[in-house]
Amino acid sequence: MDAQRRDRISRLRWLYIDGYAGSGHHVSKARNELVEGSPLIALNTNPPFHEYHFIDADAEKAAELRKQAGPRSDVFIYSGDCNEILLSKVFPRADYGQYKRALCLLDPYNINLTWEVIEAAGNAKSIEIFVNFMIMDVNRNALRKNPDKVVKSKAEQMTRLWGDDSWLDAGYDQVTNLFQEDVPIKVSNERFAEAFRQRLIHRAGFKHVPKPMPMRTKTNAVIYYLYFASQKEAGMDIVNDIFNQYRMKQRLLKWQRQRSSGRMQHGTLSVAAPRSAQGANTVTPSDLRSASAEFRRILLNRVSTSGSSLRSWKNRCTSRSHNAFS
Numbered sequence: 001m002d003a004q005r006r007d008r009i010s011r012l013r014w015l016y017i018d019g020y021a022g023s024g025h026h027v028s029k030a031r032n033e034l035v036e037g038s039p040l041i042a043l044n045t046n047p048p049f050h051e052y053h054f055i056d057a058d059a060e061k062a063a064e065l066r067k068q069a070g071p072r073s074d075v076f077i078y079s080g081d082c083n084e085i086l087l088s089k090v091f092p093r094a095d096y097g098q099y100k101r102a103l104c105l106l107d108p109y110n111i112n113l114t115w116e117v118i119e120a121a122g123n124a125k126s127i128e129i130f131v132n133f134m135i136m137d138v139n140r141n142a143l144r145k146n147p148d149k150v151v152k153s154k155a156e157q158m159t160r161l162w163g164d165d166s167w168l169d170a171g172y173d174q175v176t177n178l179f180q181e182d183v184p185i186k187v188s189n190e191r192f193a194e195a196f197r198q199r200l201i202h203r204a205g206f207k208h209v210p211k212p213m214p215m216r217t218k219t220n221a222v223i224y225y226l227y228f229a230s231q232k233e234a235g236m237d238i239v240n241d242i243f244n245q246y247r248m249k250q251r252l253l254k255w256q257r258q259r260s261s262g263r264m265q266h267g268t269l270s271v272a273a274p275r276s277a278q279g280a281n282t283v284t285p286s287d288l289r290s291a292s293a294e295f296r297r298i299l300l301n302r303v304s305t306s307g308s309s310l311r312s313w314k315n316r317c318t319s320r321s322h323n324a325f326s
């Protein structure tokens with residue numbers, strides 16, 4: 001390794017940013033108990049990040065998180081709207097030229113994230129994001145089958161999230177009916193999610209955005225799509241690996257449910273687990289019942305502490321492929 005590169009690597013600083021941090025814990029509906037939320041998982045990461053930036057609009061949650069984190073000088077907690085704080089106070093700290101690199105989690109309950117935040121992360125070239133795109137909120141309020149039922153304030157929120165009103169073109173096909181009238185027909189979740197992925201690439205300037213992970217309810221409805229967006233392939237490889245393992249577990253779970261509900265009546269006993277799920281650890285329905293909370297945990301644990309860990313992420317970034325962020 002030449003001296004210049006060694007010097008550059010030793011100067012790299014890693015930031016963890018959580019725009020919708022919560023209080024540090026949340027109640028797992030599946031387990032009916034308090035579980036660690038994304039900030040505490042990130043804080044317990046080894047190797048640690050150099051700085052942690054947590055934002056929550058709810059002042060009480062921000063204060064509770066401060067308590068949970070303790071008096072650490074590497075932890076910065078903000079109470080307010082992350083759409084404003086990320087742009088004014090946090091993203092500027094992830095200065096590419098100063099060898100700062102950031103992993104940013106955007107985990108809202110609804111669609112109140114704004115496009116400016118996503119675009120700023122893409123433009124910074126130093127920030128990778130995980131973002132939850134709350135398709136259930138979109139479907140219920142903004143992108144209705146019957147456009148007359150759209151909630152106006154939610155349609156406006158959708159425009160702020162998408163960056164402009166072209167989500168209407170992406171979300172509806174204009175189809176000519178028997179009376180020669182053009183009627184809007186809503187596209188599938190998958191098509192809409194793919195249109196958003198294309199925006200992350202072509203508008204926000206992220207070079208690598210794998211297909212998002214659909215997170216489902218027990219009844220198989222998609223609550224949100226989890227996107228990862230990065231400038232480098234190495235980060236994407238790791239996330240794809242994690243996504244694929246999760247997909248395998250979802251398939252295995254579906255297969256287990258079908259089997260136990262007797263839907264595989266014919267030859268039930270001889271029906272093999274889907275090939276893609278073989279070899280995955282056995283999971284029970286309760287493991288994945290609360291898909292979103294569980295996945296956040298799996299994802300952050302995996303990204304940060306084990307297996308395809310942050311360490312191997314950093315190693316890949318710093319040694320094998322030059323670095324994922326340079």
Ligand SMILES: C[S@@+](CC[C@H](N)C(=O)[O-])C[C@H]1O[C@@H](n2cnc3c(N)ncnc32)[C@H](O)[C@@H]1O
Nearest residue numbers: 020021022037038056057058081082107108109
């Ligand atoms: C889904 S929860 C976050 C859960 C957290 N990531 C975890 O794993 O425990 C969303 C959080 O975002 C906060 N929130 C909602 N709107 C916000 C905004 N505009 N800016 C910052 N925080 C916001 C809510 O108070 C809530 O605590």
